[in-house]
Amino acid sequence: MDFDLSEEQHALQEMARDFLAERWPTERSRQLLDARPALIDDDVWREIVEMGWLGVAASEEAGGIGGDVTTAAVLCQEAGRGVLPGPFESSLVAAIALDRSRDEALCKNLLPELIAGSRRVSVGIEEPGGLYGPDAVSAEAREEAGVWRVSGHKILVPEANEADRLLVAARTSQGPALWCVPAAAEGVTINRMDRMDAQSCGEVILEGAAAEGGVLAGAERGEALLREVYDIWTVLLAADLLGSAEASLELTRLYACERVQFGKPIGTFQAVSHRLADTLVEVEIGRSLLFAACLALDEGRDNAAPLVSAAKAWLGDTAVAAAETAMQIHGGVGFTWEYDVHLHLRRARCNAAMQGDADHHRDRIADYMGESWVAPVKA
């Protein structure tokens, strides 16, 4: 029984936090809000690549570090705290997807290039239509003369315009799975689709685009891989949301100690301090859920999926509420462009709605409860 990060994970976390505070001050995120397209500085990106972050959860043969989901989550938590823009998290997810596909060609060529930063790979799963996840995938893949062709419409694909390859979810009669499509392939159209937190993403329209290789992980395991990748991406976003909520809470805590009104620091007023106490409770519950979910994924437990949903639903709500609390308690300055409050609010709002919003995940948990407890007559 040791429900704490390892010493190495703690060290990695501290290192990441210091690096981002120094090399990616929040001022840079603020500037990106006015940039089109909003992209991270090349030199900062190069340093991130050199530190090996993209391969933190990929196997050593592929040039990764061989870490687990928990280790990846620790980095995403810091990315959230430091308001780091893409394509860090999507690259991490792409590396995990390629690594776990055990696809020989892709693992030998593309994955090491991705980890070394010489190629960018993004992931596209969601589609227009207002639903989330593998079950909502309607894009289709068909095999014609030994070539897999994908048709469909993907949205919110992180930095799709900058990607060399796209891992896209599509469906055959056997269910949904992932295919690797070169971004430059014929039949691929990419349009910009920016987020309100200055993260670039794209709309990808596929019209019989030829995939490189076959179904990721093969026909047998393809659907399982897609679901696993979706869950991992979801939990990494939950980690980002935890970092974001912590940042909002810490900003507000400091402000409540400093700002004096009526002759006292505003933190002595219970309308302020109790709201922060409630935020702390939510953050601590969220932290407990997040690492429970990471551990369940790393150990392959059968309650991993509902725990992932629990972490995402809870932390989405928590990070948004923490940022809104920050804005209220900062008063007028909290509503200024120069203060960081809106940076966290924007990121939390966006990420809360990505990879399944809270209701999507609560529905998933309800289904799990129905399966594992009692099977009431389906209405």
Add this chain to the structure above:
Amino acid sequence: MDLEFSKADEDYRQRLRAWLRDNLGEGGSANAVMRQAEKDPGAAKDPLAGARAWARRLHEAGYVGLAWPKEYGGQDASFTEQVICAEEMARVRTPPLINTIGLTIIGPTLVQHGSEEQKRRFLPRILSADDLWCQGFSEPEAGSDLASLRCRAELDGDEFVVNGQKVWTSLAFLSNWMFLLVRTDPDAPKREGISYLLLDMKTPGINVRPLRNAAGGQHFSEVFLDDVRVPRDNLVGELNRGWSIARSSLDHERSGLSGVIALEETLGRLWRMAGGLKRGTDQALADAGARRALAQHWIEIEGLRHLGYRTLSDQIAGKPPGPGASVGKLFASEVRQEMTRTALQLEGPLGPVAKRSPHVVERGRWHAAYFDALAHSIGGGTSEIMRNVIAEKVLGLPRLQDD
């Protein structure tokens, strides 16, 4: 990171499960043990004979007083064994123990602060449920602001003479001992003139008046103390140093994992109830809002469970207690209340039907649970006080003005 219990711990769990199976009987309750004891000759004199017998049975098997030293009848058990024991008992819903206040508050306090003689005299009798204890802290004018308590105790030779009033004293009318806080130096600053006493409830001058609570039941009492004489030997710790001892006894709460299992059981019950209730031609469980509310409780319970594991893991590693205890208390009472609200909402138009009515849903259990849950954010430190503690101790916000 791992959430595994060791082989030895798992063996302990299996032994405990087997014991519970053998001792709870097919009916899933200890009623048999209790009924048997009530039939014993002599039971007529003790209306609590049944409840005592169950407590004693657990003690003989070594499943109470786990954290206490062996020399006073305890088990010297590890943190994990304590957690496993609490979890397993909650899982099979063992009947509540009549000596809980002794086991969880005064016992641990005496282990830590009591004199050798006090430990030998009182601890074994707490374990065997021969003594039942109540907590005399709150007074009419001293609730959240406990340190402003007024109940006076003056030394007269080898005895204290106690005068004053206690209130909300749970189970006072059943208890034969009370631990209480009294003011022994009215001139000192309020936290420095308080002492911690042990009082035999048979001493002349005590008047216990049971109060009926909002749920309709009898649980707490007012206790009037009029020239009650307490031997000096019954002082815990030093004179005028009772406040810090009382504070430590408020910290004796367990990691809260047993509460999690109880909440999990409650959620299962809610889910089944929703499956049986109607909404037009559908079952209540088909409603998206109801499903999401229940899923949210699942999330909350998992959060609480894993918070408990963090606390346990810190204890095992010998780290200072993190925010777990105050966060857990505050959050658990909120979750409990939310769950009973969900229950009443699920019951819909039948929710208001009283217990004695033939139309009542689930024998009115959710009304009782609802009232019970509401008391949880008052007793043992209100939720507002918990937020004050978190704001000051965990977040380090400036302290409120307080004399």
